[in-house]
Amino acid sequence: MRRGRRRQVGRLDREALAGVLVREVVNFSSYWRSTTFSSTVEPTIYLLAFGFGFGSIVSTVAGLNYVEFVGTGTVATAVLFSSVFPAMFGTFVKYKFQRTYDAILAAPVDTEELVTGEALWMAARAGTYGCVPLLVAMVFGLDPSPGMLTVPLIAFLTGLGWSAFGILIAAVMNSIENFNYVTSIVITPLFLVAGTYFPISGLPEWAQVAAQFNPLYHCVQLVRGAVFGFEGWVDVYHLAVIVGFGLVAWRAAINRMQRKLID
Amino acid sequence: MLEPPTAIRLRNVVKRYGPVTAVAGLDLDLPTGTCVGLLGPNGAGKSTTMKLLTAQAVADEGSLEVLGHILPRDSKPARAEMGVVPQLDNLDTTLTVEQNLLVFAYLYRVPKRERHAAIERALDIANLRERRGAKVDELSGGMRRRLLIARALVHEPRLLLLDEPTVGLDPQVRQELWALIDRLRSEGVSILMSTHYIEEAQRLADTVTVMAKGRAVAVGRPGDLVLEHAGQEALEVYGPPARLREVEADARGRGWATRRTGTSVTILRAERLDGDAPHGERRPANLEDVFVLLTGEEVA
Numbered sequence: 195m196r197r198g199r200r201r202q203v204g205r206l207d208r209e210a211l212a213g214v215l216v217r218e219v220v221n222f223s224s225y226w227r228s229t230t231f232s233s234t235v236e237p238t239i240y241l242l243a244f245g246f247g248f249g250s251i252v253s254t255v256a257g258l259n260y261v262e263f264v265g266t267g268t269v270a271t272a273v274l275f276s277s278v279f280p281a282m283f284g285t286f287v288k289y290k291f292q293r294t295y296d297a298i299l300a301a302p303v304d305t306e307e308l309v310t311g312e313a314l315w316m317a318a319r320a321g322t323y324g325c326v327p328l329l330v331a332m333v334f335g336l337d338p339s340p341g342m343l344t345v346p347l348i349a350f351l352t353g354l355g356w357s358a359f360g361i362l363i364a365a366v367m368n369s370i371e372n373f374n375y376v377t378s379i380v381i382t383p384l385f386l387v388a389g390t391y392f393p394i395s396g397l398p399e400w401a402q403v404a405a406q407f408n409p410l411y412h413c414v415q416l417v418r419g420a421v422f423g424f425e426g427w428v429d430v431y432h433l434a435v436i437v438g439f440g441l442v443a444w445r446a447a448i449n450r451m452q453r454k455l456i457d
Numbered sequence: 458m459l460e461p462p463t464a465i466r467l468r469n470v471v472k473r474y475g476p477v478t479a480v481a482g483l484d485l486d487l488p489t490g491t492c493v494g495l496l497g498p499n500g501a502g503k504s505t506t507m508k509l510l511t512a513q514a515v516a517d518e519g520s521l522e523v524l525g526h527i528l529p530r531d532s533k534p535a536r537a538e539m540g541v542v543p544q545l546d547n548l549d550t551t552l553t554v555e556q557n558l559l560v561f562a563y564l565y566r567v568p569k570r571e572r573h574a575a576i577e578r579a580l581d582i583a584n585l586r587e588r589r590g591a592k593v594d595e596l597s598g599g600m601r602r603r604l605l606i607a608r609a610l611v612h613e614p615r616l617l618l619l620d621e622p623t624v625g626l627d628p629q630v631r632q633e634l635w636a637l638i639d640r641l642r643s644e645g646v647s648i649l650m651s652t653h654y655i656e657e658a659q660r661l662a663d664t665v666t667v668m669a670k671g672r673a674v675a676v677g678r679p680g681d682l683v684l685e686h687a688g689q690e691a692l693e694v695y696g697p698p699a700r701l702r703e704v705e706a707d708a709r710g711r712g713w714a715t716r717r718t719g720t721s722v723t724i725l726r727a728e729r730l731d732g733d734a735p736h737g738e739r740r741p742a743n744l745e746d747v748f749v750l751l752t753g754e755e756v757a
Contacts, residue, residue, distance in 0.1 A: 213564035217549070220560055224551045293547035300511045301564040302537035457474070457505075457514035 206310060210303040214311025217298070229280075233323040237272035238330050241265060244391050245334065256393045258422070265331025266421050267390035269324050269349060270413040274385055277320040277353040281360020285312065286370055295455055305452040313357040313444060320353025321346045328421070341420040348420060348436070352413040355440035358447040365450035389414045409439040461525040464489045464616045464647035465510065470519035472505055472671075479505040481671035482519070487616075487649050492642045494662030494679075495651040496744075498752050502671040503651035504544065507620045510649070511536055524616055537566060539616040540609030544624060546601055548593045554604055555580070555589040558611055565612035575611050582637070583607035599630035606637065617641065619650040623657060635660055655745040665744070669752040679744050687714075687746035688726030694737035695721045704735050716749045725750070 222229075241264055249260040256263065288294040298308055325346055332338060363376050387394060387401060388410035394402050405411045412432040419429045465487035472480040480502045487493045495503050508514035510523055512532030521528040526535035548557055558576045567575045580586045583603040585596075593601060602622070609617060622638065623631040631654075638661055642648055652658055658665050659679045667675040667682070675682055694704050704722045708715045714725040724730065725746055727739055 209566045210564075213560075213566070216563040217560045220552060220556050221549060292550075293543070293545055294549070296513065296543060296545075297541075297547045298564060299513055300536060300541040300543070301561070302533045302566065303564060304533065455513070457472075457508060 205304070206307055207302075210307040211311045211314070213301065213303055214298065214308055215315055217294075218312070218315040229276075229319075230323075233272065233276045233319075234326045236275055237268045237323075237327045240271055241268045241327050241330055244268075245331075248391070256395070258418075259335070261331060261334050262336050262422075263393075264391060265327055265334070265336050266418045267388070267414050268327035268331075269345060269417045270352065270388055270410045271385060271390055272327050273320045273324040273349045273352045273413060274356055274381070274410060276323040277316050277356040278360040278381060280319075281313070281316055281357040282363050282373055282376070283370070284316075285361045285364035286367070286373075289364070289455065290370075299455060305455055306448050308455075309358070309361055309448045309451050310444070313354055313361060313447070316357035316360075317350050317354035320357070321350030324349025324353065336421070339421055339423075341422075341424065344420045345417055348413060348416050348433075351433075351436050351440060352409065355409055355436060355443050358440065358443035361447040362443060362450055365447065365454045384408050384410050387411070406435075409436055412436050461522075462489055463487060463522070464524055465493075465649060466520075466522040467506075467509075468520045470506075470509065470521060471517050472502075472509060472514060473517050478671055480509070480516070483668070483671065483673055485666055485673065487647055488663075489615075489647050490642075490645050491663040492638070492648040492650060492661055494658035494665040495649065495668060496653065496655070496658045496662075496665050496748060497651075497668030498653060501668040501752070503653075503668060504620060505671075506668075507541075507618055507649075507651060510618060511539075511541055537612075538614055539618060540612070540614035542606050542609045542617070542619045542622055544620040546605055548601060548605060548608070550593045553590050553592055554583070554585050554596070557593060557604060557608055561608045561611045565614075567612050575613070579607040579611045582610055598626060599633065602626060602630070602634060603637070606634070610641070614646070616647045616649070619648060621652055622650060623652075623654065631657075655743070655748055659744045667748060667751050674751045675747065682747050683742050683744055686750055687742035688728055689742055690727040690739050691742045691746055692724040692727035692730065692734060692737045692739050693718070693721045694724065694735050707735070714750065716746065718749075 244264045245261045252260050254260065295308060299305065328336070328342060328345060363373065367373060387397065387405055388408055389405065394405045394411065412435040416429055416432040416436065419425055419432070463486050465485060467483055467485040470480055470483045471478065483502065483506060485506070495506065497503050505514060509516055509521060512529040515529050523535040524538050526532070528535060549560065552560070555576060558579045562572045562575050580589055583606065585600060585604060588596065588600065593604070596604065606622070619638065623634050626634070635657065638648065638650070650661065662679060664677060665679050665682060666673045675686065677685065694701070696704070701722045705715055708722070708724055713730070716723045716725065723746065724734070725742060727734070
């Protein structure tokens with residue numbers, strides 16, 4: 195007699211999510227070196243380049259030592275790079291070329307669980323890699339503070355939104371070449387106008403208003419709050435924008451992936 | 458638990474892609490514990506039918522029931538109880554044989570205490586115990602295909618969907634896989650297998666559904682279908698193209714069924730021919746004759 199288990203299956207099953215995550219974790223064991231290398235070295239280079247480059251001209255920005263300013267800001271860069279790009283390219287390759295998602299959806303896993311599992315995994319990675327710039331900045335004189343312990347969580351939440359956003363882009367685009375448009379029009383501006391390398395207060399007013407809609411800006415502000423002391427409601431506002439962005443991107447990614455994967 | 462008498466039951470299923478109707482009113486039954494071959498040329502709707510069964514496509518009309526579950530509503534519990542071998546290899550190529558099986562043991566919710574045994578059993582099915590640590594990239598085509606099948610069996614499904622299981626493989630590898638599939642059927646697994654290899658259907662399938670243009674155009678045991686549609690014997694007449702055209706015209710005039718087989722004209726139901734039939738080679742009629750007759754397609 196074959197196994198006749200008939201278990202209750204519902205939405206966002208823990209077991210389905212576990213299946214998707216286990217696949218990613220096992221795969222990670224075969225490529226973690228290169229990913230960890232690029233995810234740590236890239237933001238470190240940014241940090242050193244800006245820190246020493248600008249740091250020689252400006253000593254303090256917004257009341258902070260410039261290395262401290264950039265060191266905390268680069269957390270957002272690290273989060274962005276380690277979530278949105280793997281999400282865009284990885285998702286596209288997995289459904290289009292490797293047909294991994296065909297195999298997963300033939301198992302008792304729905305699109306909602308697939309997208310959620312993938313986003314959680316990339317967010318966990320972003321949460322980890324996001325802390326690297328902080329560690330590097332500490333080598334260059336950033337003082338440790340207890341609030342820093344919340345940085346992995348902030349990085350995780352921000353990473354969740356950007357991972358979902360990347361999956362959404364992969365679902366909407368028909369070819370990997372089109373990703374260039376998204377990178378140029380969306381990601382690069384958001385990355386630069388986030389208050390990472392220079393404060394947005396020096397920008398024209400319209401750009402300052404635009405920055406309020408940039409989840410990355412809120413991540414930068416919240417990380418600075420965590421490191422140098424939270425300021426109350428304004429940090430709740432930053433957190434709310436990050437969470438809101440994540441929720442919208444998550445549902446949109448599920449919706450568009452569903453359309454792409456289920457005929 | 459009571460096994461439903463039919464593992465798969467489709468009624469009047471229609472699936473359209475824009476102006477194209479891929480499945481056009483398909484009825485299909487897979488009695489529990491049997492192997493049904495879905496035979497048809499490319500574009501007949503076999504792959505779409507497979508996708509409908511895992512709810513990776515949703516039908517526009519008709520009813521689908523898999524292992525007693527109504528699709529697409531209850532597709533998830535249905536998917537938990539079936540295994541799927543896709544036409545295109547989608548193994549994780551940078552992982553080892555064992556890691557691929559481990560991942561699917563999780564995806565198919567094999568309980569923790571059974572996981573190890575399930576992976577060992579799958580390694581035996583694939584006959585890859587010695588290569589368990591090898592990356593998929595390092596395996597031969599036949600090994601990869603065996604792993605793909607074993608991966609679909611890691612949770613001991615009651616139903617197995619095989620989409621063109623031996624396409625593009627060497628003859629000896631193909632025969633090896635046939636032995637494997639036959640063994641699974643003898644163990645009581647219900648199997649739906651799409652193929653465009655006639656011999657595969659003839660050897661493995663208890664019943665064959667011939668599909669053309671999204672419909673089932675004939676259903677039955679391979680032997681019965683041959684007898685019903687092509688008779689007992691076929692007469693192959695060889696010759697230059699002009700001669701073949703002449704034979705065809707002559708046969709048509711006499712009301713004999715014929716088919717073109719590239720280098721020859723085949724006259725079907727040759728057992729009924731009288732003495733003045735053209736000179737040629739007689740052979741037993743086969744499923745290929747039925748296939749070509751019903752689908753109007755040549756077999757490669």
